[in-house]
Amino acid sequence: MKTLLKTTMALVCATGLSTAWAAAPSHVELEKITLDMSQSTLQAGAHIVTENCIQCHSLKYIKYRHFLEIGFTQEEIDEMRGDKDMNDRFGRVMEMSMVKDMFGMVPPDLSLMTKARSGGHNYLYSLLIGYQMDENGNSDNKVFPGIKMPDVVSYSFASTDEERQEIREQVASVSSFLSWAADPHAEKRETIGAYVVAYLIFLSILYYLLKKRIWARVGERQAAEEAHRKQAAAETEAEASKA
Amino acid sequence: MKIVNWIDARFPLTPFIKHELTEYQTPANLNYWWNFGSLAGFILVLQIVTGLFLAMHYKADTSLAFDSVDYIMREVNFGWLIRYLHSTGASAFFVIIYIHMLRGLYYGSYRKPREMLWWSGIALLLLMMGAAFMGYLLPWGQMSFWGAQVITNLFNTIPFIGPDIVLLLRGDFTVGDATLTRFFALHYLIPFLIVGLVVVHLVTLHWVKSTNPSGYTLQRESDKIPFHPYYTVKDMFGLFVFLAIFTAYVFFDPEFWIAPENYVPANPLQTPSHIVPEWYFLPFYAILRAVPHLTMGVVAMVGAILILAALPYLDRSRFAGGGVNRPFYRLMFIFLVLDLCVLTWVGKQPPEGSMVLIGQLATASYFLFFIALPFVSKWEERWLLARCIPEPVKENLDKPVSLGKR
Numbered sequence: 212m213k214t215l216l217k218t219t220m221a222l223v224c225a226t227g228l229s230t231a232w233a234a235a236p237s238h239v240e241l242e243k244i245t246l247d248m249s250q251s252t253l254q255a256g257a258h259i260v261t262e263n264c265i266q267c268h269s270l271k272y273i274k275y276r277h278f279l280e281i282g283f284t285q286e287e288i289d290e291m292r293g294d295k296d297m298n299d300r301f302g303r304v305m306e307m308s309m310v311k312d313m314f315g316m317v318p319p320d321l322s323l324m325t326k327a328r329s330g331g332h333n334y335l336y337s338l339l340i341g342y343q344m345d346e347n348g349n350s351d352n353k354v355f356p357g358i359k360m361p362d363v364v365s366y367s368f369a370s371t372d373e374e375r376q377e378i379r380e381q382v383a384s385v386s387s388f389l390s391w392a393a394d395p396h397a398e399k400r401e402t403i404g405a406y407v408v409a410y411l412i413f414l415s416i417l418y419y420l421l422k423k424r425i426w427a428r429v430g431e432r433q434a435a436e437e438a439h440r441k442q443a444a445a446e447t448e449a450e451a452s453k454a
Numbered sequence: 455m456k457i458v459n460w461i462d463a464r465f466p467l468t469p470f471i472k473h474e475l476t477e478y479q480t481p482a483n484l485n486y487w488w489n490f491g492s493l494a495g496f497i498l499v500l501q502i503v504t505g506l507f508l509a510m511h512y513k514a515d516t517s518l519a520f521d522s523v524d525y526i527m528r529e530v531n532f533g534w535l536i537r538y539l540h541s542t543g544a545s546a547f548f549v550i551i552y553i554h555m556l557r558g559l560y561y562g563s564y565r566k567p568r569e570m571l572w573w574s575g576i577a578l579l580l581l582m583m584g585a586a587f588m589g590y591l592l593p594w595g596q597m598s599f600w601g602a603q604v605i606t607n608l609f610n611t612i613p614f615i616g617p618d619i620v621l622l623l624r625g626d627f628t629v630g631d632a633t634l635t636r637f638f639a640l641h642y643l644i645p646f647l648i649v650g651l652v653v654v655h656l657v658t659l660h661w662v663k664s665t666n667p668s669g670y671t672l673q674r675e676s677d678k679i680p681f682h683p684y685y686t687v688k689d690m691f692g693l694f695v696f697l698a699i700f701t702a703y704v705f706f707d708p709e710f711w712i713a714p715e716n717y718v719p720a721n722p723l724q725t726p727s728h729i730v731p732e733w734y735f736l737p738f739y740a741i742l743r744a745v746p747h748l749t750m751g752v753v754a755m756v757g758a759i760l761i762l763a764a765l766p767y768l769d770r771s772r773f774a775g776g777g778v779n780r781p782f783y784r785l786m787f788i789f790l791v792l793d794l795c796v797l798t799w800v801g802k803q804p805p806e807g808s809m810v811l812i813g814q815l816a817t818a819s820y821f822l823f824f825i826a827l828p829f830v831s832k833w834e835e836r837w838l839l840a841r842c843i844p845e846p847v848k849e850n851l852d853k854p855v856s857l858g859k860r
Contacts, residue, residue: 323524326709327715331709331714393717396528400534400705400708404704404705404706405705407701408702411697411701418691419691421691422687422690425683425687426687429679436674436676
């Protein structure tokens, strides 16, 4: 039991280490943020994404109907969707050929973006604010050098700290929204998970106690057999000495 | 009771339960490493049940597969749970099986008279690997596609019939729709083959009985206990501890076991910068890449698994059991476990620079274990005989670990 515990601990530590190592495969240190998953932030992010990013990127697994889940009212969604159906998906606004002509490739779909890149939302956040301007006025991205996407959030153009801070907040809300889009059941999953894990730990304890109780008989039987054997040995010895 | 009597007149229900559970004799000193067999059985059932529900919504079509997995995750009631249980379950299955096998290795469970038990286990591992490999294609992500492309390509190295086998596996000249549909069909079939072989595995176990950690046959009558209730309750305890850890991953970090690249739909025109298999294939992948010649690499990779089957004959010691009473065997075992960790790590890295050399050394070390075992086990036997050894060990020389009279 002890060795098993030790090994389990070692394994848990090892997985912990490997996560830390797997999370940052790109050579640039990613900025770590804690996501704010409140409905107001998600809605702010939704506005930014559906009013800007959607020009070039699709968000094909998200339907208007899904916006009810992050607290938009039916009226707000009706206003957003115009004559589109509640079950319509967010496709890119521009023609595919046009985008392709502009950037040389079709910009990737955003619905699974925070899952599809190692580093997840931290990668997305760091990428969006990763633009830098060189002396010649060309901007490039330190997280993804040679990226085709221009500095859409104008981070490299910002001149004051307040401006940068404001952009960071917007980008953070975009990260929150796209994290929700990639994994809409995350909150529910974790809520249920807490109960499930707690219940299983409780049940493990009960089973441990039950196991101990049932196994006590084995110890008793073994002790009885030992005692019996000792007694028999003593008797034969006594008989032998008598003879 | 009336019903049971009615059944018993027609089917040996009560005798079966008696023979396999309530009167099935097991050693009393099995430690917690012996829990992993029943855990593997549980996870097999979990994979089949979750797989069944996934198959109800999954579409085996290259234009729909990726979307259908996403549909399961978003729109199907608790689809995310079913899918995460299945994807995490695959990894958990390998964790459990690898521990189960290492336990067998450490305690010498593969030794006479348990060769058939060990071999059926190796066959189960091969089936499991096949199921895992084919299942990984189904989400039709980038890693799915390119992993399948790389692995099916390996069959090209088989002389004469290689290209035909590749064609047969893929159903096409490249991994495509025909590959996806046949992998889906086979992925659904293999688990049932596994169930069948598990029955064989268990029948073999119940015939030769469990070995035990002491390394020799138990003498006292009270050292033998019926499987039920002792091991049923112990297995249940182990199961819930496992489930607590397992569900913690499922609910809080399910993506830990899934490569991010696989959330990008398969694109035959764009090779990912770094193709890596799932973690459970990494040691074998490292062995494959360590050999400079591809055909020989494939031979080494397949040989790395098949050589396990020779273990009962490679271990020539007259001392029963494994690492408990045999210090050098124990050292070799630790060496092998560390070597497997190194191989796993190397398999994950791009094959550049010092990684190549480390991979080759680790591969050589892996095979060295099996090459050295016949000599070390014999030498160790003499070494032990020349020294004072405990009486029970001496008494048990040449006697395989058993449960006494059958």
